[in-house]
Amino acid sequence: MxxxxxxxxxxxxxxxxxxxxxxxxxxxxxxxxxxxxxxxxxxxxxxxxxxxxxxxxxxxxxxxxxxxxxxxxxxxxxxxxxxxxxxxxxxxxxxxxxxxxxxxxxxxxxxxxxxxxxxTAGGAEALFARGRQRAFVKVQDGCRYNCTFCITTRARGEERSRPIAQVVSVIDRLTRQGVREVALTGVHLGGYGHDRGSDLGELIAAVLADTGIERLRLGSLEPWDLPDDFWGLFADSRLMPHLHLPVQSGSDRVLRRMARRCKREAFIELVTAGRAARPELNVTTDVIVGFPGEDEDDWRETLSLVETVGFGHIHAFAYSPRAGTLAATLPGRVDSATKRARSQALQQLAATTRTELLRQQHGSRVEVLCEQAPDPARNLPGQGYTPNYLPVRFTALPDPIDTNALVEVEITDDDGEHLLGQAIRAR
Ligand code: SF4
The missing domain is CATH 3.40.50.12160 (Methylthiotransferase, N-terminal domain)
Structure with a gap:
């Protein structure tokens, strides 16, 4: 197949x-x-x-x-x-x-x-055969919200969560088969457990306590509905300090038209609390450019939010009407030239922020999950991601480094996209 x-x-x-x-x-x-x-x-x-x-x-x-x-x-x-x-x-x-x-x-x-x-091959072998080391585990489906640009609520239906014991059992099995990194995913991951009287905090705590998984990541997370003890969970270093929190806009007026549940100040407070818990927290995001009714003031608000937060990566979408959504019926369409100019400005700002973030890592030692083994004969570096999800290219050791090894890397430089470093040891 x-x-x-x-x-x-x-x-x-x-x-x-x-x-x-x-x-x-x-x-x-x-x-x-x-x-x-x-x-x-x-x-x-x-x-x-x-x-x-x-x-x-x-x-x-x-x-x-x-x-x-x-x-x-x-x-x-x-x-x-x-x-x-x-x-x-x-x-x-x-x-x-x-x-x-x-x-x-x-x-x-x-x-x-x-x-x-x-x-046939084993479960983790099926993952590895597809050239993947990170296993994505679905824990939740559906969404109770109605963001006006989103078709997902119609396509994915009501919220439903997988029982904690089942998720723990899946991750335990993957771990025993050799998987070292797992990412929990859901349409509205923060809403996990809403239908079962539990929450995402309980799920994460159970996975950390009851499985031996070495690196646990969270998939894209709407910046609301997070459990009270959320940042406390990051005291466990196995919970990776990277979150993708889609902000979509920095203007409260636009966020209201989108029917988003997290406004500008609440978003900034959330990230500030996260960085207090784990200073190396890397926050990435999605921004919709040219949402209906977005004027110059709204756009400046978005750029200023981006500057304030310092995202590690921004996925910018130029808005295009999606049939079947409320946003497609809203007045105030933004013309293509304006969307293009705003997207370019955003991309430039994002590149500056990322350069700064990469520079901050120089001189640090990080553990990287080797997703591509180095090949000294062909002069190819090893590749993988830091705990806070920055891509790394690293040199080989005298002994071969296998894919799926955890490699301690000393970061010495960057090439604008990747961190560059020397492998110190692998396990
Ligand atoms: S919270 Fe996310 S999945 Fe739910 S409607 Fe909004 S954008 Fe769509």
Missing amino acids: RLHSLGCRLNEAELEEWAEQFRRAGIQLAADGEGADLVVINTCAVTQEAVRKSRKLLRRAQRDNPRARLIVSGCLAALEAEALAGESGVDLVVSNADKDRLVEIARATLTLPLMPESA
Whole structure:
């Protein structure tokens, strides 16, 4: 089989779970260049561009694997189920509501070539075979909010959380199989447990207490609904000091039009509290540029927020109307030239902030999860990420360093994008 995912980390987490469930059913991942009997695509529909990419991926999968059974799921499948089911070459469309049962449904609906489980690779091996070291574990789905630009509430439905014991058991199994870094993901991760009388704090505490996972990350987190004891959890150094907190705008007027639940000052206070708990906390974010009604004053507010917070990375989206959302009906469209100019200004500011952040790391020693082993014969450095999610390139040691090793690296320089350093030891 071959699995493809577009869009958010949650889609990636779902893909990994399907890979593991298919493996248990006796279906292996196809090696590079090998033909596949089954292709699964987890689509995205967050923007019109994501819809276009999902359709393109679908066409390419059909062309490259003409004999394969094709399963389509994800947000595009949820919003355009009938149209996709009618496309030639698509054998099965699985809605977001049924995603957790995708493998079961596929086995019941399609005739899939099976082989005994003992002949297939282990769960973590399936992850490693896809060239990944970090396992994404889905803990929550759906969202109770209605941000006016977001189609996710329609595509993903009501909030539902996985029981703590189940998440702990998945991570414990991955850890025993050799996975050293896990990222918890959800559509509204901060809302974890809302439907079960628990919260994200309880979940994180249980994972840290009851599993041996060495590095725990949190996926994208809306900057509200965080549990009271949230920053206290970061006293455990296994909880990685990086958060992706989508702010979307620095103007309260725009944030109100977006129906966001975290306004400007609350966001700044949140980051300040986080950095008091872990000074090395790296905060990254999403900003929507040119939301309907965004004027010059609003835009200046966004730039000043960006300067105040000092984000490690900014994912800037030029706003484009998404059919089916309230924002698409709002007056005050911002013209393309203005959106382009604002995006450029934001990117310049983001680059300056990032340069500063990279410089601050010079002279420090950090532990990096090796995601690409160094190859001295070909003069290729090792690669991985610091605990606070900055990319690092590092030199080799006299003994080979394997992928998935934890490598202590002394940071000596940067190239504007990556930190550069020397490996000291690996374990
Ligand atoms: S909180 Fe996030 S997922 Fe929920 S509606 Fe807003 S943007 Fe969409």
